[in-house]
Amino acid sequence: MPHRDLLETMLERQEVLADFADLALQSEDLDEVLQEACRLVAKAMGTERAKVLEMEAGDESLLVRAGVGWAAGVVGHVRLPMDKHSSETFAINAGEPVITRDIAQEERFDVPRFMKDAGIVALVNVPIFLPRQRAYGLLQVDDTRPRDFDQHDSAFLRTYAGILGPIVDRLLKLRQLRSTEERFRLTVEAATDYAIFVTDAEDRITDWLPGAAAVFGWSAEEALGQSAAMLFTPEDRAAGVPERELETALREGSAPDVRWHLCKDGSRVFIEGTRRSLSKIAGNGFLKIGQDVTARRLTEERLSAGEERLRLLSELVPALLWQTDGSGDGMTFNARAQEYLGWSAEQQMQAGDWLDAVHPEDREAAERVFAEAFRSGRPLEHQHRLRGSDGQYRWFLVRQIPWHDDQGQLSQWFGAAIDINELRQFQMRQDVLVAELQHRTRNLIGVVRSIANQTMAHTGPSEAFREALDHRLEALSRVQGLLSRAEQEPITLRRILTLELDALGAEGKRVVLEGPSVRIRPSRVQTLALALHELATNARKYGALSQTGRQLSVTWTVRDSPTGRWLHIAWCEEGVTGAPTDQPSAPPEGGYGRVLIERALPYALGAEVTYALDPGGLRCTIELPLDPPDSLRSI
Structure with missing residues (x-):
């Protein structure tokens, strides 16, 4: 997936996470939360089915606790045994996702019957753990089409399950304890991810949730009582960032916290979050909520660095480069093109504007070629002259190719003009x-x-x-x-025949030429033309062209074979009786023309030749490869 599409997908999924967190924190009904979790994850993954499986007492079976897209009688009723042949059991025990791209080829695990009946083809599941790695169950996404689930999909589901675990834990506890302190309620309601902690008015940590421990590495025992400034990088502490953030939160009620943070092991994570000031009832402290978006941040930095490298590379390439949208509008050029054409970097050309730089004699053809490419969506290659900033025209080889998005829609064109x-x-x-x-x-x-x-x-x-x-x-x-x-004029078999027969003054009605247009390679023309000349000369002296009422017929076809295309030529002179008796007899092995036809053609062109004169007339057939192997020699 291209970086830009990947980033958009990640942002969309972050919105799904935020929507789910908001809903989950507003509801105390576990069934409602799990059902909405299934709906949102199916939406985010682009599937029609998702489900949450809950481990039942004794850890011997899994109940389909919630789900979307399933037939009646599945959700709340179907139970799966937790045995060694179950992908669900494996995912929970191993603590890692299981991906099946096509169950028809799945040999590791058994697929439950109700899933096969529903037409499920592909699936990915991730375990749901409660705090302290207590297994709760499984989040699974199912698709009725073969699906190439990748690492980004599994990473998103693991994050989703990571959020779901603490939420499920909270709701399970709320079944037994319906009332809670406002601080806990505010903490949960404001959460957008699970890296959450609370500080007092002096910014000392008073509550350290498991998510914060998972992100930063310090346990609750290690973090409690410490200054929250320990999470800031040394350069931010030296610049007074923790103090300014605290002042902003006191003055405005909240302050953004979007920067690199320090972990216990010295590594850094990029946190996207906020610091919120709590009311007196909640303890006059601060609530900090942070989401670990390190992977996304690194992706953005790599994308930015990649774009810069691509820009530098485009400047090194000795070509004029451009890109447009799918319709050909909004053309932007690299610096080399701008320099050659004399256009400014701020100038954005629309469809047709670039034609002003094309030589007047080439403009109509160039416009036609580009219009056809934009209409058909096919690549183009064309040569025309472009005017430089000095007013001089130079020849360029112009190529342009389309780019399609994941939905198959033509969204951009990329082009290059090479001098x-x-x-x-x-x-x-x-x-x-x-x-x-x-x-x-x-x-x-x-x-x-x-x-x-x-x-x-x-x-x-x-x-x-x-x-x-x-x-x-x-x-x-x-x-x-x-x-x-x-x-300028491709050499065809018909052209060679016409040239030879016209030179002999052959009358049109006595000559029949029939066959498709077949181009002959220049390297093969001379030998073939001399052979046809000998046949035509013989026909004029002794054959059909010399005898009243006779006719010369030359037909040809092209056939395909495992070794390539072959040209079949049939030269027929009907009713010809042979040379007059007063002509000198040819040597036993034949004259020059016969030798050329029967020996030179096979030797030079790899042809197969037959030559026969009988009471019915003269018939000569020539079969030669149109795609000759390199081993064939020419004379």
């Missing part, structure tokens, strides 16, 4: 460099074509060689063109 101006400039220079390399690569292909032509002129003409080489170099050039635009 990527140098990175963007580097990427722009890199794009220029890549474009230049692609241009030079295509020029180099032209040089290779020229050299090949000159070589062929000296070694003898071979028109078939020149034509084949030209076509393959042109295919390479087209591939390089695709790769040069890969950042």
Whole structure:
């Protein structure tokens, strides 16, 4: 639980304790007090059921003395045996809480039948002790849902039971003794916790209750007759705090007592309480009531220190940081953001105000992205330029994430803008460099074509060689063109096919392309494109694109497998009878195109290839992984 929520919960529970104490001190009916104790603790813990179990004479059974949320016939009637299989007995004997988060998985203790019938799933109980550690019974909270009761829950219940014990002890005694001195009545009625003692007019301790002994460590025998100033720290005594507190209580009737106090063993506890002046009837002394809130105080100090560390850390991070409420209003920024944007620390920006700092060309897109994030509650990531206090714009990578409270409600947004101006400039220079390399690569292909032509002129003409080489170099050039635009235009299988078939002048009606949009990795484009070029060239020379009435069909699908996604390509030329008889026969192992398709594709891309020419036509299938393992090589 976040520190802020934890603190709020603790404060709410303190209010419950105070409400219970006020009610308990106004009532002399034990049943009424126990019933209200169950109601308040169920409210504080967010459950529908709670109960108090009272040990009966002989310590052999526990009576459900009070409770809320139970069916008729349970409270005041159900008794539980105190045996070794009982979590209630264990808690009382061990003097510590028992937590069961899911009784279906509980193997330590037996769960009573009436609780199972009521649908109880989770529970936490704490023993109730009377002064001098006399066991009275048990306070138990039950829930019909699995519940992750934690140390804060058990600590609260132990405090609650610690208050309940002395109150139960008082009410039990009041059954036998109905009248009491006003001093005792005032002490009990004013109590908000159990660290209570009384002093005389000279501030000497006259009554030292068990709660005070538990908090400060001195027994009643040790404390009686001593000055209450012994509880103040040395620095407070040196500063005259005890005397000023006494004077304020005499003058105004009460004085706050909220500070660190000293214990018998030298340790310190933080007490939140008051000193009240008593009437003459009560002895002309003072009543001091203090609540040990050391744990809460330390939590507050840790929270404050944590917030300071977080503030310092945010100043060390080289980023502009901000937070807003759930709707995007009330934006607050760290010092670095204020310095860069030129805003003052007192300035609180509302939704839309920050857009003034966004570059005009980026403003519409930035506004749209943020509006969609606030509407959908999803994180965002965007790049845009922000104007600094010097009037210059720089590129920033902007990220913003939502934060939800315990009820799942979006209550805040946290954002960061990281300066990527140098990175963007580097990427722009890199794009220029890549474009230049692609241009030079295509020029180099032209040089290779020229050299090949000159070589062929000296070694003898071979028109078939020149034509084949030209076509393959042109295919390479087209591939390089695709790769040069890969950042702006993702390379898809349809784009590669269209490029190759258009280059051969294939007519639209004779070619059918069908399949989903599939992106091809740039590292795999060249080999796949050359293979498709060979198939397309063969179709133009000897296949479906060269014979009247024939049709070329290229279809592809994507399937998932345990090893990743696979692309299935089916190249079909219907009714093709093969190469004309006057064409030179290919070598037994096949020509360059066949070798490229049947050998290079499996080697370079991990593909599975079939190639068949029969009376029905030509059919070539290529299956290759879209998510190749690192071991695959490229050529």
